[in-house]
Amino acid sequence: MATADIQISVSGGDSVGGMMRFDPGGTLQGAVQVTPRDNINCKAVTVRLGWHTEGRGDRASGNAVEIPIAQGNLSANTPIYHQFSVILPREPWSYAGHYINIIWEVKVTIDIPLAPDINAAQLFVLAPRR
DSSP states (O other): OOOEEEEEEEHHHETTTTTEEEEEOOEEEEEEEEEESOOOEEEEEEEEEEEEESSOOOOEEEEEEEEEEEEEEEOOOEEEEEEEEEOOOOOOOOOOSSSSEEEEEEEEEEOOOSSSOEEEEEEEEEEEOO
């Protein structure tokens, strides 16, 4: 089974309770470093900015941005570094309620044919200042 170390950092927001908070319509800047531990032949390495719901009821999700950063053969112990800057959507806002939560994240996926994908995510809050 292929493995990789994935580091995700985000900046441009305010630190609130150990998470970064960003204004709707604001700019999120970030960087991703992917270091394969093994040689990996992948369909794609993708950075996605999206949201999903958790809690009771039906699940919902959406992607605001998708950035392809690599494809093909990834060499063991050879890092791939990619910086990005995206304009955040105006909604839906992050929400933590009794029955439902809306969670925003930057997610990195290494899509490997006929094998489990490798994923990592960095959560953040999309909400206006109080």
